[in-house]
Amino acid sequence: MEKRRLGHSDMMISRVGLGAWAIGGSWQWGWGEQDDSDSIGAIHRAVELGVNWIDTAAVYGLGHSEEVVGAALRDMLDCDKPYVFTKCGLCWDEENNKSREAFPRLKAESVRREAEGSLRRLGVEAIDLYQIHWPNPNADIEEAWGEMVKLQKEGKVRWIGVSNHGVKQMERLAKIAPIASLQPPYNLINRSIEPDILPYCYSKDIGVIVYSPMASGLLTGRMTPERIASLSDDDWRKRDFNYTGARLAANLKFVEVLKTVAERKGVYAAEVAIAWTLHNPAVTAAIVGMRKPLQAERTVGAAKVVLTAEDMAEIDRARPVYQP
Numbered sequence: 001m002e003k004r005r006l007g008h009s010d011m012m013i014s015r016v017g018l019g020a021w022a023i024g025g026s027w028q029w030g031w032g033e034q035d036d037s038d039s040i041g042a043i044h045r046a047v048e049l050g051v052n053w054i055d056t057a058a059v060y061g062l063g064h065s066e067e068v069v070g071a072a073l074r075d076m077l078d079c080d081k082p083y084v085f086t087k088c089g090l091c092w093d094e095e096n097n098k099s100r101e102a103f104p105r106l107k108a109e110s111v112r113r114e115a116e117g118s119l120r121r122l123g124v125e126a127i128d129l130y131q132i133h134w135p136n137p138n139a140d141i142e143e144a145w146g147e148m149v150k151l152q153k154e155g156k157v158r159w160i161g162v163s164n165h166g167v168k169q170m171e172r173l174a175k176i177a178p179i180a181s182l183q184p185p186y187n188l189i190n191r192s193i194e195p196d197i198l199p200y201c202y203s204k205d206i207g208v209i210v211y212s213p214m215a216s217g218l219l220t221g222r223m224t225p226e227r228i229a230s231l232s233d234d235d236w237r238k239r240d241f242n243y244t245g246a247r248l249a250a251n252l253k254f255v256e257v258l259k260t261v262a263e264r265k266g267v268y269a270a271e272v273a274i275a276w277t278l279h280n281p282a283v284t285a286a287i288v289g290m291r292k293p294l295q296a297e298r299t300v301g302a303a304k305v306v307l308t309a310e311d312m313a314e315i316d317r318a319r320p321v322y323q324p
Contacts, residue, residue: 001050001300001303001304002015002303003052004285006159007159007180007181007207007284008178008180008206008207009129009158009159009180013053013284013285014051014052014053014303015278015285015286016051016300017054017209017285018043018046018053018054018082018287018296019055019056019290020039020060020065020066020069021056021057021060021065021289022034022291023060023064023065023068024062024064024068025065026061026234027060027061027100027102028100029236030235030236031236031291036068038291039068039072040068040071040075041293042290042296043068044075044293045296045297046290046296046300047076049297049300050300051082051300052082053083054069054082054084056086056087058114058118059087059090059102062092062100063094063117066118066121066122067121069084070124073123074123084122084124085127085130085209086127086130086131088106088110088118088132089106089111089114089132089133089134090104090134091105091110091114104134104137106137106140106143107143107144108144111147111151112147112151115130115157118130126158127156129181130151130152131161131163131181131183132144132145132163132165134164135165138169142172145160145176145177146176148177149176152177160177160179161179161181161182162181162182163183163184165182166197167196167200170200170201180207182207182208183209183210183211184197184208184210185211186213186283187210187213187277188254188258188273188319189251194280198283207284207285208283208284209286209287210285211287213276213277213287213288215273216237216240216242217289218243219251219273220269220273221255221268221269224252228248247320247322250320250322251320254319257315258273261307261311261314268298268299270298270299270302272305272315274299274302274305275303275306275307276315278303286302288300288302
């Protein structure tokens with residue numbers, strides 16, 4: 001698979017990476033119950049197909065996603081192991097958390113504690129990319145960033161980046177230490193980072209690894225009203241506005257156009273949706289959620305999909321316009 005350098009780091013990463021949010025299983029913002037053997041199989045299959053990085057977070061499944069990633073890594077030869085990216089800034093009560101809810105915290109001591117926990121669960125000597133998950137509390141991002149710089153100097157993390165940050169927040173952090181990467185949401189339904197965030201990152205050599213390129217499954221071509229209705233009650237998508245009412249109907253109508261483009265190219269609609277995000281020169285790579293080996297097989301080919309100017313125009317014309 002084609003690789004790109006991630007910002008100013010020394011990491012050459014595949015244009016598709018494995019997102020490990022869903023393999024965390026059931027929690028406050030989970031995707032429902034998940035079979036760990038399926039998760040490990042998806043990781044191994046993705047790596048076989050050329051994926052060389054995994055993105056997770058301590059909070060996914062309240063530690064469980066990192067544990068599953070760690071288990072998958074233990075089964076691999078060192079030469080085959082992918083880079084591992086994870087995040088800090090969302091904590092939980094590990095002693096008494098019946099509600100399985102997370103809360104934001106970006107104090108130096110919590111960042112260090114989270115990093116130590118991630119290292120233990122992942123079973124690695126150093127985290128390849130450590131990221132602030134959300135700039136919340138906004139007032140504390142400099143304190144968290146300063147501690148991450150210390151962790152980097154100590155060799156516990158190799159590179160540091162951010163997720164869900166705006167330009168002004170990145171400018172504040174850049175005064176302390178360079179930012180290797182940004183992780184924002186980006187897909188055909190949500191293009192909010194195009195006017196300012198993507199140009200800023202491109203000009204500052206900040207790598208961009210976009211998440212939700214398939215709009216959390218909506219753009220895969222496999223979603224139907226019936227399937228959405230059957231999602232488990234602990235799947236966060238049941239509470240998302242893109243999955244209900246007239247907005248859902250508009251999204252699914254749009255997917256039919258993606259399926260037409262995909263059929264013409266002999267690929268999956270999901271691969272067209274992912275390839276569309278990779279078409280932007282500011283985007284280094286896309287994070288793709290994979291819960292089973294088959295999902296890896298139906299998505300990693302996006303890195304090879306070439307969208308022509310005509311394809312892009314056809315897709316753009318069909319983009320949904322939502323009624324107020």
